[in-house]
Amino acid sequence: AQxxxxxxxxxPVFEEAPVELRCxxxxxxxxxxxxxxxxxxxxxxxxxxxxxxxxxxxxxxxxEAEFNKSQTSFHLRKPSVHISDTAEYFCAVISDTGRRALxxxxxxxxxxxx
Amino acid sequence: xxxxxQNPRYLITVTGKKLxxxxxxxxxxEYMSWYRQDPGLGLRQIYYSMNVxxxxxxxxxxxxxxxxxxxxxxxxxxxxxSPNQTSLYFCASSLMGQGVYGYxxxxxxxxxxx
Numbered sequence: 029a030q031x032x033x034x035x036x037x038x039x040p041v042f043e044e045a046p047v048e049l050r051c052x053x054x055x056x057x058x059x060x061x062x063x064x065x066x067x068x069x070x071x072x073x074x075x076x077x078x079x080x081x082x083x084x085x086x087x088x089x090x091x092e093a094e095f096n097k098s099q100t101s102f103h104l105r106k107p108s109v110h111i112s113d114t115a116e117y118f119c120a121v122i123s124d125t126g127r128r129a130l131x132x133x134x135x136x137x138x139x140x141x142x
Numbered sequence: 143x144x145x146x147x148q149n150p151r152y153l154i155t156v157t158g159k160k161l162x163x164x165x166x167x168x169x170x171x172e173y174m175s176w177y178r179q180d181p182g183l184g185l186r187q188i189y190y191s192m193n194v195x196x197x198x199x200x201x202x203x204x205x206x207x208x209x210x211x212x213x214x215x216x217x218x219x220x221x222x223x224s225p226n227q228t229s230l231y232f233c234a235s236s237l238m239g240q241g242v243y244g245y246x247x248x249x250x251x252x253x254x255x256x
Contacts, residue, residue: 032184070249071249073247128236129175129187130234132185132186
């Protein structure tokens, strides 16, 4: 079984400030890690993923996440946020065996204020 | 355009009145799945299908049925909806063996049962 914990349900931050959204996971098998973003009244979009190789992965809009196996974490960071980054962010894991279900965390609402 | 299409986007119904939410994908994906999203709980898997005529329960299957008679379609059936099924529902699909690359999600169906 696998589980994902997002430690903050809401993160308010001022525009141009840095932000970190925390994600920890547990699993008895190897997993792959994802961050999804959900803008208001929209579906989920894949933001970035870690499958293998370099532990630091980046998205096209300036977010990055680092896979830390010893701490079982996959925190999401951005050095300078914009108003348009206001959204809900979900961390998720999947294994390539069994029912191949994405297991999601409970989500973190990022609120960027001017 | 590659996509997962859900209908309807919004639905208000009364307790006990059978309803079907449709899901269709045009990417020839073998794997399809339904999730429900509730505040503070993230997304939880309801049912999934690894191919035509192959379906199985996810984490929260009670009160739901699915069928997979064609590869592209995966309808979600609520035979006797109850207010606790009020939620935001997402359909998702992926290629088998490539689920590790993430899923493509539909835009969601917001269901209210009164």
